[in-house]
Amino acid sequence: MPELPEVETVMKGLQPFLSGAEIIGLEVRSPQLRIPIPARKLKVLMGVPIVKLERRAKYILIHFANEKTMIVHLGMTGSFTVYPPKKQADILLDRHDHLVITTDKNVKIIYRDPRRFGMIDVVDTDKMSSYKPLQILGPEPLDKNFTASVLKANLSNRKIAIKVAIMDQKVVVGVGNIYASEALFLAGISPTTQANEVTDQKLALLVDKIKFILKAAIKSGGSTLRDYRNVGGEGGYFQFKFSVYDREGEACPVCDCSIEKTGGIRRIVQAGRSTFFCKTCQT
DNA sequence: ATCCATTCCTGTACGC
């Protein structure tokens, strides 16, 4: 379940194989994703040099020299696997391999997405910022412009729980269910606090912790979550364990509350998603 | 304008 660090890792993994290369083969094997893969639009990318790759929120943007940009979202289970010429004997296509890309260096790149929540589209680069999914996005959490005052402004009038709020892409992008729980734990904020009632001091701490956890995860190459694969086809190598995520009933890694007394790390459901937290550390 | 539940989808884990 890729969040910002995983998307960043995938983008960085694709970069050496795509930047400066051209696509000479495109096979849409199974078009059905969140929106159908636009095979005809993809064709205009054939034989055109790739200028650069970047990440915006959880989207990977691949810019081509003809002023077209390929936009990819990995959804829940999307992955790219890169096969250099020597590895292509290993390719075993399955029914969830939606797109096979071949570059002029004879590298094959396969997009697989079993749960089909991903998305692939092509837009004019100069119209990219008005492309609906990108247009509504809030600030990049790792940008220096993402500050406590920006977060505060984006939370004004918001009565939803802070956990739900920081997963809202209009408030801040890239924070998914896992890092939302982790960042709130590190900041000592209860996930159920009403968003516009979090104190300025705690908001500043939250901004710091969001940046910290995302950077740490990027540094470790993405998380080890069940559906995540890097472009070499391996699971992540995110070595540190999560503090609270998926650790219901375990002891809080920080405080000395006894499990017998407190029940340890709690799990609650907010907006249909699991939230994990320590009732003692987070107020 | 904001909020909330629902929808999409399928592999995995679990209980009986």
Place this chain on the structure above:
DNA sequence: TGCGTACAGGAATGGA
């Protein structure tokens, strides 16, 4: 063993 069911969740949607 096998079957059924609940669950995982990013983002869009529609109704309140």
